[in-house]
Amino acid sequence: MIARLRRINPLTAVAAAVLLVAMTYVVPPPVGPLVAVTLSFMLAAMTGAGRRVAVLAAAVAVPTWGFLVVMNALVAPEGETVRVAGVAFAPGALVPAAWISLRLGAAVAALGWVVMTTPPQRLVRALAQRGLPAWSQYLLAASLAAVPEARRRAGEVLDAQRCRGLAAGGGPLARLRATLPLAGPLMVSLVTDAERRAIALDARAFDARGERTSLAEVADPNEERMLRMVMWGASVALVLWGFVR
């Protein structure tokens, strides 16, 4: 079961995550978000990502709860208030803040499980097998590949301009003035690089129509296709129920 879950088609994982997100926001709290977050953590733990998914969900849910409590219980207290160390505090704001944060955490955990356990390139290949146009495949795959290169280049530009005496300190205006010497070369180099890439794409007949072959196929058994249909159907039914109830 666990080995099978680790090899799951990325589209099946996405369908499961969407169903869990729908459950989180349509089924009233605490049942909906609690069931969704529990299932998400179970899936994540079985695929070896339990801790990372928990950290990711907590990183969104906990600060949001803190900000909501400060705003709705302390700064602009709603409902009945009690005095705590001389400060008016609305305990009634704690529970709604908890439900909002729990929903956020559950949604992040559901989608985070997919993000943490699915290599993006595998997801793009699975989408390509289901008919994603070549230009969309290129955009997603090339964007994912370009991020480390752009970060490296940003670091190089920073180092180079510092060597030439650029001061990154001072007041806000001085720092604003330093933005163009840093961002400018990075942006110009990315645009000129795009021209080189475009020539390479044209040379490889990127515009050619017709089916393309993939060197690495992502397995998509019939039972997973059936499961996906059921999960997409359940997601749509949940959303419709949310509108009519």
Add this chain to the structure above:
Amino acid sequence: MSTIALALIPRAVALNLAIGAIVAALKLPVYLDSIGTVLVAALAGPLAGVITGVTSNLVLGMLSSPIFIAFIPVTAVIGVTAGIASRVGAFRSVPRALVAGVVIGLLAGATSVPIVLALFGGVTAGGTGIVTIVLRALDLPLASAALIASVSVDVIDKMLSCAIVAAVLARLPRRIGARFGLPHPAA
């Protein structure tokens, strides 16, 4: 869409994600995380701008946190507005670009408010959230506080992004501008 626009979009997406290193080094009170979207929209039009914005948040969702996926409508609005602004010549000079930045910031901020209200209860954990809390302390209704906080942060951010893009376009080699169908972006 031209092949060069298609080749530029992944680099612009990466720029949106990588610019954070420069913003952090300068300790700027802005994000500039739509600067690549504005650049593509200015060079290749509204459709390319929308695609860049949507792809940026999808990639951020995959690499960082899925919460960015919820803000895809905001980046789409930035892309389409910057593209339309470019069509009316807003990036031909820095002052014009600043005006475009105000419009883009207003629309982006207004678009993000329903998302923040629905998903976050009106406050996000960060600089915008602190502004919202301060405005709530001044007795403003939640929706108004969230709108003012979001718009004020976005207007400053997009004004700076647009000004930088206009300055960069003026420095681009003419040959590159011509490949995007522009005689010269700064002309």
